[in-house]
Amino acid sequence: MSIDKQDVQKIAHLARLALTEEGADQYQHSLSSILSLVEQMQSVNTDGVEPLSNPLEMTQRLREDIVTEENRRDAFLANAPLTEAGLFLVPKVID
Amino acid sequence: MFEQSISTLAQKLRNKDLSSVELTRHFLARIAKLDPQLNSFITVNEQRALEQAAAADALLQNGKGSSLTGIPVAHKDLFCTEGTLTTCGSKMLNNFIPPYESTVTQRIQQAGAIMLGKTNMDEFAMGSSNENSFYGAVKNPWNLDKVPGGSSGGSAAAVSAGLVVAATGTDTGGSIRQPASFCGITGLKPTYGRVSRFGMIAYASSLDQGGPMAKSAEDCAHLMQAMAGFDDKDSTSAEQPVDDYLANINAPLTGLKIGLPKEYFGDGLDSKVADVIMAAVKEFEKLGASVKEISLPNLQLSIPSYYVIAPSEASSNLSRFDGVRFGHRCDDPKDLLDMYMRSRAEGFGTEVQKRIMVGTYALSEGYYDAYYLKAQKIRRLIKEDFVKALAEVDVIMGPVAPTTAFGLGSKTSDPVAMYLEDIYTLSVNLAGIPAMSVPAGFVDGMPVGLQIMGNYFAEAKLLNVAHQYQQHSDWHLQIPTMAKGA
Numbered sequence: 001m002s003i004d005k006q007d008v009q010k011i012a013h014l015a016r017l018a019l020t021e022e023g024a025d026q027y028q029h030s031l032s033s034i035l036s037l038v039e040q041m042q043s044v045n046t047d048g049v050e051p052l053s054n055p056l057e058m059t060q061r062l063r064e065d066i067v068t069e070e071n072r073r074d075a076f077l078a079n080a081p082l083t084e085a086g087l088f089l090v091p092k093v094i095d
Numbered sequence: 096m097f098e099q100s101i102s103t104l105a106q107k108l109r110n111k112d113l114s115s116v117e118l119t120r121h122f123l124a125r126i127a128k129l130d131p132q133l134n135s136f137i138t139v140n141e142q143r144a145l146e147q148a149a150a151a152d153a154l155l156q157n158g159k160g161s162s163l164t165g166i167p168v169a170h171k172d173l174f175c176t177e178g179t180l181t182t183c184g185s186k187m188l189n190n191f192i193p194p195y196e197s198t199v200t201q202r203i204q205q206a207g208a209i210m211l212g213k214t215n216m217d218e219f220a221m222g223s224s225n226e227n228s229f230y231g232a233v234k235n236p237w238n239l240d241k242v243p244g245g246s247s248g249g250s251a252a253a254v255s256a257g258l259v260v261a262a263t264g265t266d267t268g269g270s271i272r273q274p275a276s277f278c279g280i281t282g283l284k285p286t287y288g289r290v291s292r293f294g295m296i297a298y299a300s301s302l303d304q305g306g307p308m309a310k311s312a313e314d315c316a317h318l319m320q321a322m323a324g325f326d327d328k329d330s331t332s333a334e335q336p337v338d339d340y341l342a343n344i345n346a347p348l349t350g351l352k353i354g355l356p357k358e359y360f361g362d363g364l365d366s367k368v369a370d371v372i373m374a375a376v377k378e379f380e381k382l383g384a385s386v387k388e389i390s391l392p393n394l395q396l397s398i399p400s401y402y403v404i405a406p407s408e409a410s411s412n413l414s415r416f417d418g419v420r421f422g423h424r425c426d427d428p429k430d431l432l433d434m435y436m437r438s439r440a441e442g443f444g445t446e447v448q449k450r451i452m453v454g455t456y457a458l459s460e461g462y463y464d465a466y467y468l469k470a471q472k473i474r475r476l477i478k479e480d481f482v483k484a485l486a487e488v489d490v491i492m493g494p495v496a497p498t499t500a501f502g503l504g505s506k507t508s509d510p511v512a513m514y515l516e517d518i519y520t521l522s523v524n525l526a527g528i529p530a531m532s533v534p535a536g537f538v539d540g541m542p543v544g545l546q547i548m549g550n551y552f553a554e555a556k557l558l559n560v561a562h563q564y565q566q567h568s569d570w571h572l573q574i575p576t577m578a579k580g581a
Contacts, residue, residue, distance in 0.1 A: 008452070011452045011455050011456050011459070012452060013436075014455050014459060015410060015439075015448075015451045015452050015454075015455040016414075016417065016432075016435040016436050016439055017436060017439050017440050017443070017448055017451065017452065018433075018436035018437045018439070018440040019440070026445075027448070027449060027452065030449055030510050031449065031452060031453060031456070033509075033510060033511050034402060034449070034453055034510055034511065034514075035453070035456070036511075037398065037399055037402060037511050037514065038399040038402055038403050038453075038457075038466065038470075039399070040395070040396065040398075040399045041396060041399045041400060041403070041466075041469050041470060041473055042465070042469070044393075044396060044473060044476075046469060046472035046473060046476070049472040049473075049475055049476060050472070050475060051468055051471030051472050051474070051475065052471055052472075052474045052475035052478060053301060053471055054287075054301055054331070054527075055287045055301065055474075055478065055525070055526055055527020055528075056286075056287060056288050056333060056527055056551070058288070058331065058333070060330060061330050063327070072194060075194035075195075076194055078192065078194060079190070079191060079192060079194070081424070090419060091424075091428060091434065093428060093430055093431040093434055094430075094431065
């Protein structure tokens, strides 16, 4: 299966990845070959087969809706490039 | 000292023939001398390791501790380690110091092991060669022009070269077994849910599983004793009782039924690798096992199914790296969209971006049913193949990879050729069963791994089977030339 450069740019936008013209060329080739590989699946009849999302077929385990974690604000702020008064500072991106 | 097993070293530590500080210094010196050639570590934590070693010595002095107390290990750099840089092999996280500890590393630490550092890996565990790391490719200790395998290639190379006694790895599509095979060490991918994923940086959540990498099955068993078990911090953790992985490791193999899937020995398998695998199977027959040909008819579909499911889950998991919540942030963004798009493009490497885009495509409107849902249906067919086969035999054996380690750079331009390397490992992750790679011989000087697959939660059986083989073979004791005399 082949996809064109416009498709690549569209997918990159959905994935929030900035692509250069050169990058789009490279990815067009590799994405096309990967999608051709996965096309093999279409030859198999899977009518009536239940999809399997968890190999152990487990269902989500729930817990009591209570707070179990202690407040570790200082530890969580430690990686942030900028903080002030116990808050994260982020660039202004909305006018 | 670097050639000795965990059991032997633990005995020496307990007898005071050796201190953990001495042992730790020995391995730190080996890392300093040999790792510049291998690039198997991203971070080495000398001071922290020596402090842990002194604490271990104090425990041992009082006759306390486990078999791992005082033993130097390393962790793949996707396990969060509190206060220690954790990069996942990515520029995106090259300044991330986790404020918490993963369950796996916490349990190994509680067992008294010494963490020497964090090992190199393919970025976000995406790769079959360990050439996709932001910190550069890892080299294979058996031949520095060859890859160590991926994505746990740093852990495999470090164990193989004797830079550490044992290491952790993770296996999403073969990332413990394939590098173990390429580097001549023993690696176990446990049953999905057997080892907690809490604190592991996620690639594909329904496939990822942490496990041990060491010189022998017995050493892997020591690590599993510490790693395995239910964890309420991981919603996919299995509430199953944990076996004693050392209790029956010496059980005889008389009556063991081995299944050989005919699909594992067809076109594409290097004939010399096939010879090594069949010679290993013959050894099992001498130990009392019987062999039966079986079929896993959907093996070929594991590649397309995996390369839809894993990228789809990755595209979702990696959406959190947006320059706001986690990770690298671009300079001077002009608006929010620009910040997301440039931060992600600058922070992620080519392979990661490629897989995110494949996943985004597979999950997008109009394609979900044809790709993602179809892949999940095929996944069930693959699981049913294993369930049927394992009803007839105790274990399944075959090669780990079609070839031995390939040359650095030889497959980087062709993603499909690289993906085909995973043909014998992917189906195990899709089904969620446990599997091991065990050193079984050499082809042209490069190691070959025998893959042993078992039923759900049958890790103790796999370790027993592998250990018995290692009692009658010495492939796992071979040491790369570059590691000798250091």
